[in-house]
Amino acid sequence: MLKLIIRWLKTLLLKPDKNAALRRFAIFKKLDSFELYQLNNFLHKRSFKAGELLFDKDYPLEMIFFIEQGEIEVVGNAHPSGYNILKKNQWIGLIDMFHENVRSSSAKAITEVHALAISRFDLSDLINNNPHMGVKILTSVCESFSKYIFQISTPRDSSLSILSSSGSSEPR
Amino acid sequence: MGVFFYRWIFANLVYAMVLSYILDPFVSWFERRRIPRWLSVVSVYLLIIGILAWFTASFIPDLVKQGNYLFDIFKSGDQLSGKYIVNIPFVNGIYRFMQDMDTKIPGLTLAPKMIEILDSANSALASIPKLLMDNYQNILSTLSLIATIPLLSFFMLKDKYKLRKAALELSTNRYFELCVILLRKFDTTVGTFLRAMLFEVIAVGFMASLAFGIVGVPNSVLIGATAGVANIIPYFGPFMGGALAALTLLINGGHIITIVYAALAMYIVQVIDNNIVYPLVVGGTINMHPLLVLLTVIAGGWYGGIIWMLISVPLVYITYSLIKVLYTNLQDFRII
Numbered sequence: 001m002l003k004l005i006i007r008w009l010k011t012l013l014l015k016p017d018k019n020a021a022l023r024r025f026a027i028f029k030k031l032d033s034f035e036l037y038q039l040n041n042f043l044h045k046r047s048f049k050a051g052e053l054l055f056d057k058d059y060p061l062e063m064i065f066f067i068e069q070g071e072i073e074v075v076g077n078a079h080p081s082g083y084n085i086l087k088k089n090q091w092i093g094l095i096d097m098f099h100e101n102v103r104s105s106s107a108k109a110i111t112e113v114h115a116l117a118i119s120r121f122d123l124s125d126l127i128n129n130n131p132h133m134g135v136k137i138l139t140s141v142c143e144s145f146s147k148y149i150f151q152i153s154t155p156r157d158s159s160l161s162i163l164s165s166s167g168s169s170e171p172r
Numbered sequence: 173m174g175v176f177f178y179r180w181i182f183a184n185l186v187y188a189m190v191l192s193y194i195l196d197p198f199v200s201w202f203e204r205r206r207i208p209r210w211l212s213v214v215s216v217y218l219l220i221i222g223i224l225a226w227f228t229a230s231f232i233p234d235l236v237k238q239g240n241y242l243f244d245i246f247k248s249g250d251q252l253s254g255k256y257i258v259n260i261p262f263v264n265g266i267y268r269f270m271q272d273m274d275t276k277i278p279g280l281t282l283a284p285k286m287i288e289i290l291d292s293a294n295s296a297l298a299s300i301p302k303l304l305m306d307n308y309q310n311i312l313s314t315l316s317l318i319a320t321i322p323l324l325s326f327f328m329l330k331d332k333y334k335l336r337k338a339a340l341e342l343s344t345n346r347y348f349e350l351c352v353i354l355l356r357k358f359d360t361t362v363g364t365f366l367r368a369m370l371f372e373v374i375a376v377g378f379m380a381s382l383a384f385g386i387v388g389v390p391n392s393v394l395i396g397a398t399a400g401v402a403n404i405i406p407y408f409g410p411f412m413g414g415a416l417a418a419l420t421l422l423i424n425g426g427h428i429i430t431i432v433y434a435a436l437a438m439y440i441v442q443v444i445d446n447n448i449v450y451p452l453v454v455g456g457t458i459n460m461h462p463l464l465v466l467l468t469v470i471a472g473g474w475y476g477g478i479i480w481m482l483i484s485v486p487l488v489y490i491t492y493s494l495i496k497v498l499y500t501n502l503q504d505f506r507i508i
Contacts (some may be wrong), residue, residue: 012335034206038203041333042333044337044340044341044348045341046345046348048345052345054345055349059349059504059505059506060349060353060501060504060505062349062352062353063348063349063352078434115445117348121356129200130204138174
């Protein structure tokens with residue numbers, strides 16, 4: 001009986017993690033519930049119709065987009081292997097964030113796209129003001145970049161098999 | 173037209189927004205310590221209420237005593253003529269000085285004019301209680317409207333991110349990033365300016381309290397704090413702080429020389445503020461020529477009194493910054 005009461009109290013106190021779905025993006029996979037809650041405060045849901053431009057080359061770089069649904073074509077500095085279609089659980093704008101103030105390529109929605117957008121300044125502030133969270137995000141970003149560099153430095157045939165198994169990455 | 177008719181509500185919203193900008197860093201400090209936002213806001217409010225309660229408990233008894241003394245003077249209405257008031261010790265010194273001047277300079281008649289002014293001031297002061305009673309409804313409604321400001325600010329602080337998201341959801345994809353940039357610029361400009369002003373208020377309040385305490389002004393902490401708040405108004409605020417200290421000394425029967433010392437103390441505080449505090453703290457956030465600041469303050473005062481003297485400079489600066497950022501980004505995003 002006591003166990004039943006304790007179990008019932010736990011269901012009241014332990015609320016379901018509303019932001020757990022954000023862990024599907026590789027750079028957020030190590031964040032705990034409160035950190036995801038803090039991150040979610042800065043995420044904006046945006047929808048783009050098929051054929052709509054997300055941004056053009058040389059636009060000021062402001063937002064980083066995380067794709068929830070749909071496909072985006074990146075035009076401009078495409079991946080040397082020609083891989084320039086971004087799909088679900090991938091992101092765009094993160095690489096440029098660290099060294100550019102303008103977009104190095106343009107992005108267009110191929111199908112209807114639902115994405116989460118965060119300002120790069122908000123992300124920087126989150127990283128700087130919350131060191132533990134910042135370390136986790138930056139570690140995940142470095143892991144993703146190292147996978148990407150490994151992919152582009154290996155021969156094409158073996159890189160395709162790596163791409164199909166590694167998950168998220170981002171062409172320039 | 174809606175904004176015009178409901179301008180009092182919008183004015184309260186603006187005041188609540190100002191309060192929420194000032195309190196936001198403290199709320200964020202709690203939030204970074206993994207305290208949920210609603211609890212962080214409640215904690216900050218409890219702290220402020222605690223500080224106000226301590227302030228009130230420390231200084232209200234003295235203020236009530238002085239208020240009762242003034243009230244007793246007002247109650248003796250018929251006796252409170254100009255000829256009676258000049259016999260009060262701290263006024264008698266000024267009256268005697270004026271009589272000396274009248275003797276030395278023929279035809280000056282300063283002393284009779286002082287009695288006339290005191291008579292007219294007495295009749296004006298005697299009508300204050302009746303004025304308050306006749307307008308009690310307006311006074312109560314104004315007070316209740318002012319009381320809603322902390323409540324509005326509470327919800328603005330608690331739901332800051334939700335309000336921001338809701339505002340940005342209204343923008344189309346073409347203008348989304350532009351709106352984000354403008355909102356961030358507004359946040360940065362307003363927030364930084366308000367927090368710099370708050371720091372300056374605290375610094376001037378602290379220095380003024382210390383200076384008045386050394387000089388011997390009664391209730392130096394309260395007078396110093398009021399002088400710190402009045403200092404917000406550029407060029408004219410410091411005079412108000414000094415005038416309040418002088419008035420307090422006069423009411424408490426202080427010597428004329430003490431008023432001179434209080435004025436000197438306020439002057440020293442202003443020198444430190446203008447040469448060290450303001451350039452370091454506020455000067456870095458606002459890049460306006462002093463002549464432009466003075467003209468803006470005068471125009472604000474002419475338009476809407478003390479409140480507009482207070483808000484005119486930040487309003488002009490924020491408007492200028494936003495227009496500049498908007499124009500640059502409209503070009504960068506190839507909208508114009």
